[in-house]
Amino acid sequence: MDAAALWQRYQDWLYYHEGLELYLDISRMGFDDAFVEAMLPKLEKAFKDMDALVNGAIANPDENRMVGHYWLRDPDLAPTPELQQDIVNTLDKIETFTQNVHTGAIHPPRAPKFTDVLSIGIGGSALGPEFVAEALGLDYPPLAIHFIDNTDPAGIDAVLAQLQDRLSSTLVLVISKSGGTPETRNGMVEVKTAYESQNLDFAAQAVAITGVGSKLDQLAKSEGWLATFPMYDWVGGRTSEMSAVGLLPASLQGIDIRQMLAGAKEIDSATGSPQLKSNPAALLALCWYFAGNGKGEKDMVMLPYKDSLLLFSRYLQQLVMESLGKEKDLDGNTVYQGIAVYGNKGSTDQHAYVQQLREGVPNFFVTFIEVLEDRQGKSPEVEAGVTAGDYLSGLLQGTRQALYENQRDSITVSIRQVNARTVGALIALYERAVGLYASLVNINAYHQPGVEAGKKAAAAILDLQKQVMEVLHQESAAISISELAEKAGAPDQIEGIYKLLRHLAYNQRGIVLEGNLGQPSSLKVSAV
Numbered sequence: 001m002d003a004a005a006l007w008q009r010y011q012d013w014l015y016y017h018e019g020l021e022l023y024l025d026i027s028r029m030g031f032d033d034a035f036v037e038a039m040l041p042k043l044e045k046a047f048k049d050m051d052a053l054v055n056g057a058i059a060n061p062d063e064n065r066m067v068g069h070y071w072l073r074d075p076d077l078a079p080t081p082e083l084q085q086d087i088v089n090t091l092d093k094i095e096t097f098t099q100n101v102h103t104g105a106i107h108p109p110r111a112p113k114f115t116d117v118l119s120i121g122i123g124g125s126a127l128g129p130e131f132v133a134e135a136l137g138l139d140y141p142p143l144a145i146h147f148i149d150n151t152d153p154a155g156i157d158a159v160l161a162q163l164q165d166r167l168s169s170t171l172v173l174v175i176s177k178s179g180g181t182p183e184t185r186n187g188m189v190e191v192k193t194a195y196e197s198q199n200l201d202f203a204a205q206a207v208a209i210t211g212v213g214s215k216l217d218q219l220a221k222s223e224g225w226l227a228t229f230p231m232y233d234w235v236g237g238r239t240s241e242m243s244a245v246g247l248l249p250a251s252l253q254g255i256d257i258r259q260m261l262a263g264a265k266e267i268d269s270a271t272g273s274p275q276l277k278s279n280p281a282a283l284l285a286l287c288w289y290f291a292g293n294g295k296g297e298k299d300m301v302m303l304p305y306k307d308s309l310l311l312f313s314r315y316l317q318q319l320v321m322e323s324l325g326k327e328k329d330l331d332g333n334t335v336y337q338g339i340a341v342y343g344n345k346g347s348t349d350q351h352a353y354v355q356q357l358r359e360g361v362p363n364f365f366v367t368f369i370e371v372l373e374d375r376q377g378k379s380p381e382v383e384a385g386v387t388a389g390d391y392l393s394g395l396l397q398g399t400r401q402a403l404y405e406n407q408r409d410s411i412t413v414s415i416r417q418v419n420a421r422t423v424g425a426l427i428a429l430y431e432r433a434v435g436l437y438a439s440l441v442n443i444n445a446y447h448q449p450g451v452e453a454g455k456k457a458a459a460a461i462l463d464l465q466k467q468v469m470e471v472l473h474q475e476s477a478a479i480s481i482s483e484l485a486e487k488a489g490a491p492d493q494i495e496g497i498y499k500l501l502r503h504l505a506y507n508q509r510g511i512v513l514e515g516n517l518g519q520p521s522s523l524k525v526s527a528v
Contacts, residue, residue: 015280019266020425021372023414024280028404029365031290036276039289039440043282046439047274053435054272055079059446067446068232069239069431073265073424090230090244091257097227098251101171102142106226108205111169117145117252118163120187121175121245123318124237125209128246128427131315132260133253135308135423141253143171148191151183156190167198171252175209175245177231179216182458209244236446238319239431242424256420263424271432281432284411288339288437291365291409295337295441296324298409301357302343304369305396308418312369313343316430323434323445330442337443347395354399358406366403368396369426370414464490465500469527478514478524501525 001009006027015024053059056079059067071078075087100106104113119129126149133145146159163170172191176184195202208220208228220228229244240246242264247257271281292298300320302313325338344352346368357366374389382388403410413429415422438445467488479487481501485494498520504511515523 013277013283015277015283017266017270017280017425020263020422021416022267022280022422022425022429023412024283025412025414026283026287028400028410028412029287029290030407030409031287035290036286039286040276042440043276043286043436044274046282046285046436047279049439050272050432050435059444061444061447065446066234067236067239068234069236069242070268072235072242073261073268073428086230086232091247091261094229094244094248094251094257097248101252102254108169108171109201113169114143114171114205115166115169116163117143117171117173117249118148118159118191119145119173119175119249120148120184120191121173122149122151122181122183124240125175125177125181125184125245127238127311127315127318128241129249131311132241132246132250132255132423134311135418136250136253136255136420138254143252143254145249145253146170148187149183151186153190156187160191160194167194168200170205171226172202172206173209173249174206174216174220175231176216177211177214177233177237179208179210179214179219182455207248209248236448238322241427259420260424260427263421264428266421267425267428268432271429271436281429282436284429284433285437285440287365287409287411288433289440292339295335296339297363299340299342299364301364301366302341302369303346303349303366303396303399304343304371305346305392306369306371306418307345309369309371310345312426313341315427317341319430320434322448324438324441324443326443328443330444335441335443337441339437346399347392350395350399354402357408358402362408364408366400366408366410368400368410368412370396370412371416371418372414373417461496461500464488464493464496465504468497468500472511472525472527475526478512478526481520481523481525484525498523 010025010027013025013027016022053067054070054077056066056068058064066079068078068083071083072087075084078084078087097106101114107113119126121129126147130147130149137145146162148156148159174184174188192202195205203223203225206220206225208216208225209231210216210220210228211231211233217228229248231240231245232243235243242261247260250260251257267280271279273279276282276286288300302316304310304312320339320341327334327336329335329337343349357364374387374392379387379389382391400410400412413426415426434445467490468484471484471487481498482494485491485497488497490497501511501513505513510528512526512528513523517523
C-alpha cells in the first residue's frame with residue numbers, strides 16, 4: 001500500500017474519544033472491507049449480548065451469577081434499587097474510612113497514624129491493585145503500599161523485612177471473596193505471626209475485603225478487625241478493580257478513585273455503541289478476531305511506552321487469558337479458545353524481543369500504548385532540538401513502521417497522559433473488548449473452570465501429604481517410596497509422593513531420605 005493510501009486508511013479507521021483524549025489506531029491491521037462486512041452479523045449479536053449482560057442477565061451459569069462490573073462506575077445501571085444503593089454506600093464508606101486513616105482519626109494502637117498499607121491477595125485481588133499502584137502511585141503518598149500476592153515464603157519474608165520497623169503502623173488489607181483462598185489465607189497467617197512476634201494486635205490493624213458472610217467476614221467480625229468491605233458475587237476477580245478490591249488500596253494511597261470511575265464510565269458509554277467505528281472495544285475485538293482467525297492463533301504482545309504502565313500487560317494476562325481461555329464453547333463443542341498475552345515496555349523491548357517480532361515466527365500481533373505527554377513540565381534537550389521523550393516517541397513510531405514493513409500487524413492506543421481517568425478508561429476498554437470478543441467466538445468469558453480444577457488438584461496433593469505422613473509415623477524403620485505409596489493407598493501416585501517427600505526433606509519437616517538422590521527408586525524414607 002502506498003503512502004497516500006496508508007494515510008487515508010489511517011484516517012478512515014482512527015477512533016478518537018474527545019473527552020478522554022484517547023486515540024485508537026487499527027490501520028496497521030491487515031483486514032479488508034470484505035472481512036469487516038462478513039463480521040457485521042457477529043458484531044450485531046455481540047452488541048445484543050453485551051446489552052443483556054449490562055441489564056443483569058445470568059452470565060455465569062456455573063454459579064448462577066450476574067456479571068455487573070459495569071454497574072460499579074454507573075450504579076444507575078444496576079438492575080435493582082438495593083444493588084444501586086449498595087454500590088453507592090460502599091464507595092462512601094471507602095472514602096470515609098480513607099479520610100479517617102489519613103487524618104489519624106483511625107490509627108494503630110502504638111502510633112498516631114498509619115504509615116503503610118500491606119495488601120494480601122492473589123490473582124484479581126492483587127493484579128489490578130498492583131497495576132494501579134505502579135501507574136498512579138504518588139511520589140510522596142499518604143501511605144506507602146506493599147503487596148503479598150503469592151504463597152512463597154521467601155517472598156513473604158522479603159515484604160515483611162521492608163516493614164520490620166513499621167509493622168506497628170502498617171494497615172493490613174486481606175482480600176478474598178470466599179475467605180478460603182489458600183494463598184491469601186497463608187499470607188494472612190504469616191503476617192499475623194509476624195505481628196504476634198512483635199506483640200502487636202493484628203486485629204486492631206486489619207481490614208477484610210470479602211464476600212458478606214464468608215469465612216473471612218466471620219473471622220474479621222469475631223476478632224474485631226478495624227473494618228470490612230464487601231466483595232460482590234456479581235463481580236469476578238479479574239474485573240474487580242473498580243470495586244472495594246481496587247478502590248480501597250488506591251484511595252489509601254491518595255489516588256483519585258472518583259476520576260478512575262469517571263474515566264471507566266466514559267469508556268463504557270462509548271463501548272456501548274452498536275456502531276463499529278464509534279465503539280473502540282468493538283474495534284479491538286474485531287482486530288483480535290482477524291489476527292487470530294477467530295481461534296487465538298496469534299499472541300497479543302503489549303508494549304506500553306511508559307514506565308508507569310509496566311504492569312499493564314501482566315494485568316491483561318489474567319483479564320484476557322482467564323476470560324478467553326476455554327475448552328468448550330457455549331454449545332458444548334471443543335474449541336480450545338484463548339489469546340496468549342505477554343509484554344514488557346518500550347523501549348526496553350527494543351533491546352529484548354523486537355528482533356524476533358520483526359523477523360522471527362509471525363505468531364503475534366502488537367499493541368503499542370503511547371502516552372503523548374512526556375512529563376509534567378519542560379524537558380531538557382539531550383542533543384540539539386531533541387529530548388529523551390522525542391527518542392521514546394521515535395522508537396515507538398520506528399518499531400511500528402519496521403513491523404508493518406515486514407507484514408506484522410499492530411494496534412496503537414494513545415492517551416494524553418497517565419492519570420486516574422485514563423487508567424480507569426484503559427481498564428474499562430479492555431474489559432468490554434474481552435466481553436465482545438467472547439461473544440464473537442461463542443464462549444463464556446465469565447467463568448473459569450480450569451482455575452477451579454487447579455485448586456482442587458492442589459488440595460488433593462495436600463491431602464495426599466497428610467496420608468503419607470500418617471503412614472510414616474506408624475513405621476518403625478525406613479521404607480522405600482514404592483512401599484510407602486502402597487501403604488498410603490496411592491500406588492499410582494508414586495511420583496507425586498516422591499516430590500512431596502523431597503520438598504519436606506529440604507525444609508526440615510521431619511523427613512529423612514537415605515540413598516542416591518539421583519535415583520529416587522533407591523531411596524529409603526523415614527520420619528523423625
